[in-house]
Amino acid sequence: MSALFGDNLLHRPRRELAPGAVWVPGWLTLEQQRWLADRFREWAAGPVPIRSAKVRGHEMSVKTVCLGWHWRPYEYTREAVDVNGNRVLDFPDWMVRLGRKALAEATGDPQAGEAYTPDTALVNYYDDQARMGMHQDKDERSLAPVVSLSIGDTCRFRFGNTENRNKPYQDIDLASGDLFVFGGPSRLAYHGVMKLLPGTAPEGCGLDRGRINITMRVTGLP
Numbered sequence: 001m002s003a004l005f006g007d008n009l010l011h012r013p014r015r016e017l018a019p020g021a022v023w024v025p026g027w028l029t030l031e032q033q034r035w036l037a038d039r040f041r042e043w044a045a046g047p048v049p050i051r052s053a054k055v056r057g058h059e060m061s062v063k064t065v066c067l068g069w070h071w072r073p074y075e076y077t078r079e080a081v082d083v084n085g086n087r088v089l090d091f092p093d094w095m096v097r098l099g100r101k102a103l104a105e106a107t108g109d110p111q112a113g114e115a116y117t118p119d120t121a122l123v124n125y126y127d128d129q130a131r132m133g134m135h136q137d138k139d140e141r142s143l144a145p146v147v148s149l150s151i152g153d154t155c156r157f158r159f160g161n162t163e164n165r166n167k168p169y170q171d172i173d174l175a176s177g178d179l180f181v182f183g184g185p186s187r188l189a190y191h192g193v194m195k196l197l198p199g200t201a202p203e204g205c206g207l208d209r210g211r212i213n214i215t216m217r218v219t220g221l222p
């Protein structure tokens with residue numbers, strides 16, 4: 001019953017938080033969420049296992065596995081030089097198509113979608129305690145939009161301004177199946193994950209505990 005009439009089937013309108021920053025609640029169906037959660041478990045196993053990246057010597061509370069390019073602060077490489085030296089998995093063709101669909105949906109512009117070719121994804125896993133401090137996504141050379149998908153527990157996501165980590169910012173609750181896109185004038189806005197809301201994952205989303213977040217990006221690297 002909760003799966004049949006789950007939140008993802010209720011119409012929740014898209015919301016533009018700032019020019020270029022669009023939230024589309026309930027964009028992925030439960031079936032799509034489950035399928036992505038299964039892919040996540042495969043990616044997490046390697047060839048480069050999921051790990052907490054180190055920022056200035058400190059492990060992040062979030063665990064990350066990458067596709068296409070391996071990210072570590074503050075650089076992309078093909079090989080995971082800070083993990084086991086293995087080459088990361090290729091960026092899947094289906095994910096390029098998913099990214100295009102997502103951008104078309106968020107912008108309402110099919111042509112913007114078609115022009116988008118993400119070549120890396122950072123796939124994050126948050127446990128109950130994990131969070132992510134306010135930061136800009138600025139290790140990419142391209143200013144193409146970032147496309148973010150959430151699965152599992154809801155999180156409190158903070159979307160700020162392009163100047164600094166402080167106010168003004170807006171807090172929204174990103175739930176399982178939600179799409180969030182930031183591009184254009186919002187591409188370099190500070191953002192972060194303040195906390196998880198444990199126990200909020202909908203039945204049938206493919207994840208009992210914690211939260212998966214996939215962010216697709218264009219590195220602009222050759």
Ligand SMILES: O=C(O)CCC(=O)C(=O)O
Nearest residue numbers: 122124137148193213215
């Ligand atoms: O988990 C999220 O929603 C955001 C993740 C993020 O900002 C990042 O990976 O750079």
Ligand SMILES: [Fe+2]
Nearest residue numbers: 135136137191
């Ligand atoms: Fe980010």
